[in-house]
Amino acid sequence: MPVENGIGAAVRRKEDQRFITGNGNYLDDMNKVGQAYGYFLRSPHAHAKINGINLDAAKAAPGVVDIFTGADMAADGIGGLICGWGITSKDGSPHNAPPHNSMAIDAVRHVGDQVAFVIADSLQQAKDAAELIDVDYAELPPVTDISRALSGGAPQIHEEAPGNVCYDWELGDKDAVDAAFASAAKVSKIDLVNNRLSPNPMEPRAALGEFDPGSEELTLYTTSQNPHVARLIMSAFLAIAPENKLRVVAPDVGGGFGSKIFVYAEETVTVWAARKINRPVKWTADRSEAFMTDAHGRDHVTHAELAMDDEGHILGFRVSTKANLGAYLSTFASAVPTYLYGTLLNGQYKIPSIYVEVLAGFTNTTPVDAYRGAGRPEATYVVERMMETAARDLNMDPTEFRMKNFIQPDAYPYETPVIMTYDSGDYPANMNAAKGLIDYAGFAARKAQSEANGKIRGIGCAAYIEACGIAPSAAVGSLGAGVGLWESAEVRFNPTGSVTVFTGSHSHGQGHETTFAQIIADKLGVPIESVEVVHGDTDKVPFGMGTYGSRSLAVGGSAIVKAVDKIVEKSKKIAAHLMEAAVEDIEHEHGVFSVAGTDKQMTMGEIAFAAYVPHNYPEDLEPGMAENAFYDPLNFTFPAGTHIAEVEIDPNTGVVDIVDWAASDDFGNIVNPMIVEGQVHGGVAQGIGQAMLEGVVYDDESGQLLTGSYMDYCMPRADDLPSFKIDTTGTVCPSNPLGVKGCGEAGAIAAPAALMNAITNALGKDIDMPATPEKVWRAANA
Amino acid sequence: MTTVTMTVNGKNVSADVAPNTLLVDFIRNNLRLTGTHVGCDTSQCGACTVHVDGDSIKSCTMLAVQAEGADVTTIEGLAANGDLHPMQASFKENHGLQCGFCTPGMIMSAVDLVKRHPNPSEETIRSELEGNICRCTGYHNIVKSVKAASEKMGG
Ligand code: FES
Ligand code: FES
Numbered sequence: 001m002p003v004e005n006g007i008g009a010a011v012r013r014k015e016d017q018r019f020i021t022g023n024g025n026y027l028d029d030m031n032k033v034g035q036a037y038g039y040f041l042r043s044p045h046a047h048a049k050i051n052g053i054n055l056d057a058a059k060a061a062p063g064v065v066d067i068f069t070g071a072d073m074a075a076d077g078i079g080g081l082i083c084g085w086g087i088t089s090k091d092g093s094p095h096n097a098p099p100h101n102s103m104a105i106d107a108v109r110h111v112g113d114q115v116a117f118v119i120a121d122s123l124q125q126a127k128d129a130a131e132l133i134d135v136d137y138a139e140l141p142p143v144t145d146i147s148r149a150l151s152g153g154a155p156q157i158h159e160e161a162p163g164n165v166c167y168d169w170e171l172g173d174k175d176a177v178d179a180a181f182a183s184a185a186k187v188s189k190i191d192l193v194n195n196r197l198s199p200n201p202m203e204p205r206a207a208l209g210e211f212d213p214g215s216e217e218l219t220l221y222t223t224s225q226n227p228h229v230a231r232l233i234m235s236a237f238l239a240i241a242p243e244n245k246l247r248v249v250a251p252d253v254g255g256g257f258g259s260k261i262f263v264y265a266e267e268t269v270t271v272w273a274a275r276k277i278n279r280p281v282k283w284t285a286d287r288s289e290a291f292m293t294d295a296h297g298r299d300h301v302t303h304a305e306l307a308m309d310d311e312g313h314i315l316g317f318r319v320s321t322k323a324n325l326g327a328y329l330s331t332f333a334s335a336v337p338t339y340l341y342g343t344l345l346n347g348q349y350k351i352p353s354i355y356v357e358v359l360a361g362f363t364n365t366t367p368v369d370a371y372r373g374a375g376r377p378e379a380t381y382v383v384e385r386m387m388e389t390a391a392r393d394l395n396m397d398p399t400e401f402r403m404k405n406f407i408q409p410d411a412y413p414y415e416t417p418v419i420m421t422y423d424s425g426d427y428p429a430n431m432n433a434a435k436g437l438i439d440y441a442g443f444a445a446r447k448a449q450s451e452a453n454g455k456i457r458g459i460g461c462a463a464y465i466e467a468c469g470i471a472p473s474a475a476v477g478s479l480g481a482g483v484g485l486w487e488s489a490e491v492r493f494n495p496t497g498s499v500t501v502f503t504g505s506h507s508h509g510q511g512h513e514t515t516f517a518q519i520i521a522d523k524l525g526v527p528i529e530s531v532e533v534v535h536g537d538t539d540k541v542p543f544g545m546g547t548y549g550s551r552s553l554a555v556g557g558s559a560i561v562k563a564v565d566k567i568v569e570k571s572k573k574i575a576a577h578l579m580e581a582a583v584e585d586i587e588h589e590h591g592v593f594s595v596a597g598t599d600k601q602m603t604m605g606e607i608a609f610a611a612y613v614p615h616n617y618p619e620d621l622e623p624g625m626a627e628n629a630f631y632d633p634l635n636f637t638f639p640a641g642t643h644i645a646e647v648e649i650d651p652n653t654g655v656v657d658i659v660d661w662a663a664s665d666d667f668g669n670i671v672n673p674m675i676v677e678g679q680v681h682g683g684v685a686q687g688i689g690q691a692m693l694e695g696v697v698y699d700d701e702s703g704q705l706l707t708g709s710y711m712d713y714c715m716p717r718a719d720d721l722p723s724f725k726i727d728t729t730g731t732v733c734p735s736n737p738l739g740v741k742g743c744g745e746a747g748a749i750a751a752p753a754a755l756m757n758a759i760t761n762a763l764g765k766d767i768d769m770p771a772t773p774e775k776v777w778r779a780a781n782a
Numbered sequence: 783m784t785t786v787t788m789t790v791n792g793k794n795v796s797a798d799v800a801p802n803t804l805l806v807d808f809i810r811n812n813l814r815l816t817g818t819h820v821g822c823d824t825s826q827c828g829a830c831t832v833h834v835d836g837d838s839i840k841s842c843t844m845l846a847v848q849a850e851g852a853d854v855t856t857i858e859g860l861a862a863n864g865d866l867h868p869m870q871a872s873f874k875e876n877h878g879l880q881c882g883f884c885t886p887g888m889i890m891s892a893v894d895l896v897k898r899h900p901n902p903s904e905e906t907i908r909s910e911l912e913g914n915i916c917r918c919t920g921y922h923n924i925v926k927s928v929k930a931a932s933e934k935m936g937g
Contacts, residue, residue: 012874013874015882016873016874017874018882019882019886020866020870020873020874020879020885021817021857021858021866022815022816022818022856022857022858022860022886023817023858024817024882026883028810028816028820029816124800200917201881201917202821202827202881202883202915202917202918203819203821203881204820204821253881254819254882255880255918257917287824287827288823508881509880509918674877678877678880678918678919678923679880681919681921681922682880682918682919685921686920710822710824710826710827710915715915715917716921717912717915718908718914718916718921718924718925719908719911721908721920721921721922723904723922723925724922747920
C-alpha cells in the first residue's frame, strides 16, 4: 500500500514556504553584532608582476579597520589553495601544480585576481579606501586562448608549469584504436569548441567570518555546496584552524551548479581575517566579481574521429582535446577534463576501442572547474556531435545510426574500453519514447511547411550518458582523488515521535528537505510534517561530502536508508520485548511493527517513546533511538536518455526558434517526480544557454574579460526558451538501495548536443556554440 | 544624511540615510527585510523587484529618497493576514522555484504582470518576465505558476 507522501509522490516542497514569503536565510541576509565589511582590491591586469603595494594612505582612510595582503597571510603560516585530484601524465609524471595563493604575493595572473582585502566599518568605506591603495604593477603579456597558450612561445604563466602545461593525459588502448582505423571502411571527423561558461547561480558568493576568543572557535558562514569539505581543506592544507575549532555553515544557498563546490580565496581570507581583527567580517560578491572569480566551466578544443565498417557499425573512436584550466588549479579542476570526461566517451554505444588524450594548460583567465555536468557535457557533446556527423556522412537517419550501435538492454553489466562498467539501461526505449513525444515521423511534413513559409527547420537528438552518484571511494582513490566520496546520515527520533534527519548532502535548490522526508515517511510512517532535514552545518551534521555530480539521493539518500535500516532493526527488538514475541516474528512495514500471524502491532512512534522511557525494555539494549550511517557507493550510477530538439530558423535574421523539445530520461526509481522534472527543465535551460546564448569571451591580446556583466553575457531568459516535454522511462539502478540514478545534470549534458545537432541539421553545415543569430545568419547566407 | 519616510508593507518607516542609498539597500539594511534580494549590479536580474505605489520596480534602480512618501510592498508584505497571495501559493503548487533566490522578485513581477494582463498567454508571460532571471527552473514551471495564479486571481 503506498504511503501518503512516500516514495514516488509529487509532494509539494516543504522548504518553499520560507522562500515564497521572503523568509529564506541566504548568506548576505545574515549579520553579526559588531560586523565589519570586507572588500577585495582586484587586479585590473590579466598578467603582471607586483613590485610593491603601498597601503599607507588607505589604512589612514576613515572607517578602515585593517588591510591585508598575501604577504600577511604567508607570514601567518596560511597555505595556498589546493587541487584535490592528482592526474598522472602519459610519461608518468604528476600534474604540474603551481602555487595558488589566496591573495597575490608577487604576481597577478588573471583579471580579478585578489590583491588586498580591505576591512572597514562600512562597505562604502572599504571601497573608498581600496581606491587609495597604490599597487606598482609591471605588466606582462597575457594569453587567454588555450591553443595559443600551449603552442610554444606563448607568455609563461607559472615557473612550475613549463610551456603552460598542467598535464598531458591519455586513456584507452591507442594501438587497438589505430588498428580499428586501419581496417575501417569509413572514417568521420569533427572539430569542436566547447565554449567557456560562467555558472551564474543567482545568489552571488559570500562569506562571513566570526571568531569566539573564549572557545577559540572560528566560524565561517559561506555559500558552499559542501561545508565539511571546505572545513577539511581549510584545516588540513591552509592551517586556518584545526577541524575541531573550525565550524563551517552553509545556510540557504541560492543555486550552485558546481561553482560553490570549491574552496575559494575569498572564504579563506574572510575567515582568517575575522580572527586577525577579532571581529565578525562579511564579504559579499557583486555580480561583476562573480563573473571574474566564480570558477568557469568547459573551454575545450577537440578533434575527434570515428572509424566504421561498411554497414555503419562503429569500430573505434579517437579523441584529442585541449582543456583550458585558467590561471590556477581550482579544487577539482584536474579531474574534470580527465576522469569525468574521457571515461564517458563511450556514450551509449558498442565501441570496441577508444583512445583519448587531453592536454590541459594554464592561461590568464579565471580558473575553470566543475560546472553542471562537469566533463560529461563535454564528453556528450563530442560523442553526440560525432554520431550525428557520422550518420550524415553515411546518409543514414541519425536516430537509426544510433539504434544500430546502441548497447542492448540485455548486455549489462557492460564494460566500456574507458574503465566504466554500466550497470543498467534501455537506450532504445528512451530513444523511441523521445521520438514518439516529438512526432519524429512527422518532421518531414513540418519541414516542408516551414520551407513554404521561408524558414529552415531542423531536428537533432542527443543520446547521452553520465556517471553520477559520485563515487566509490576506492575507485576514485585509485584514479587520483584525494578524498573518499561516501556520504553520512543520522536519523534521530525525538521522544515524541518526530524525526530529525542529519545529512551530509547539501541542498541549494534541489529540495532535499522534501525528498529526504519522503524517504522517512515511506520507510518509517512518520508524516513529512514531522520530519526535519538538517544539513549544511559542520557542528550539527556528523560529516558530509556534499552535493555535486547528481549524488545526493543515490549516495546521501542511501546513507539515510542505511540509518533507517538500523532504526528498524533496533525497533524490532523493542517491539518483540513489548509484545512478548520473538524478534524473528516481528514484521515491519512503513513504521508499523506487528507480530506475524496475530493482530498485535505497535507503531514506530510508540517504540521510539519506549526507547527514551525505557522502563519496560530489553536487557542489553541501549536506550534511545538515533542511528548513524556512512554509505560508500558500490559503483557510479548511469543515468541516460535521449533529448530531441526541433528548431525553426529565420534565414533573414539568423534567429533560432526552438519550436519543440522532447526528452525521455532514465533516472532509475524516482522519489519525487515533480522535483525530478524541475531538475530536467533547469538543466536543459542551461544547456540551451550554452548552445545558443552564453559564452565567456576574453580579449586574447589584453586578457580583459569582455563578458563581465549581464549586459554582455547572455543569460537565458523566459522569452528565449520553450516549454519542455519531459518523460521518464526507468530501469532500476542495481547498485544502491533506493534504485536511483540521479537527475540533476542530465539536461545540461544532453541539451547542447541535441540543439546543435538540430541547428546544424537545419543549416546543412557545422557552426560552433553559441549559435548566436549572427553566426547562424552568416551560415544560412554564405 | 537625509531623512526618508515611506510606508513599507503598511507600516510607516523613517530613517536617516546617505543620499546615494539605493532603495534595495534601504529595504535590506535599514529595515532588515531581507526577502528582497540583490543578484546583479547592472539592473538586469530582477531579484530586487518590489512594488512602489502598486507598480513593480527593480529596487536597485531607485534611490531610497526617490521613494519618499511612497507606498512600498515587498515580498514580506504580500501575504494578507497569514494567507498566501495566490501567486505565492501557485509558485509552491507548481514547483515554480528551486533555490528560491530569484523567487521574491519573480513573484512581485508576476503579480504586477497579472494586474496588467489579467489573462496572460504563455507568450505574454514569457515576454513580461524577461527582466527577471532565474538560473534554476528553466522558467517552465514559473510560466505554469503564473498562468495558474492568473486564473485564481479572477482574470
Ligand atoms: S539586483 Fe536589481 S536587477 Fe539585479
Ligand atoms: S529558483 Fe534559483 S534562481 Fe530561480
